[in-house]
Amino acid sequence: MSPTDPLESVQFTVDEIRAAVTVARSWGTYVHTHCHTRPTMHNALDAGVRCIEHGTDMDEETADRIVAEGVFVVPTLSVSYDLLQAREAAGITPAQIAKLESMQGRRDEGMRVMVDRGVKMASGSDIVGPVQDRRGRELTHKAAVIGNERALVAATRTTAELIGRADDLGTVEVGKIADLVLTDGNPLDDIEALAAPSRIQYVLQGGRVVRDQRSATATA
Known part of the structure; x- marks a missing residue:
């Protein structure tokens, strides 16, 4: 959504991301990276991140590597839908609108690739601010692409696994919260x-x- 940065720009080196990963691990936590394009996703994988946020321009090669390295992906659909539907109220520029629109088809196809290749897909909306009551729309947008059951599993079991809480959360079982x-x-x-x-x-x-x-x- 930057008004100046091209969607294809690569803004962090592998060494920079790896430094963040190293520090996070020393604190017993992990790193998510904001990636739309394939080069940025591969940089993130080279650096050892746990999760890729967005993963818009996914292809089979990248998806296979993500699976092999046990990394999660969190596609975020709601925020772009909401912004495009309320573009005037949001005050976004024509350049920003063009970037959002260019992502739509690529993102949906990327999600289908993730399902086909077995990527661990968690769930998040990327919605911030006063419209938190819209976060449930993320499930409907995901379900339109990957089906209801997969959307529900992404938001429950897989997300619990991502955050390291699979023993406590994510499924309805005896002994869980x-x-x-x-x-x-x-x-x-x-x-x-x-x-x-x-x-x-x-x-x-x-x-x-x-x-x-x-x-x-x-x-x-």
């Missing part, structure tokens, strides 16, 4: 059930009820 969401429809059939806050009927976070709309719905 009780983080549960109930909707007014089955997301496997109707992914929109997770897109609108009004359709979230019940939320259990860490075993504690933080939202319960069931009685209100029954009364209505």
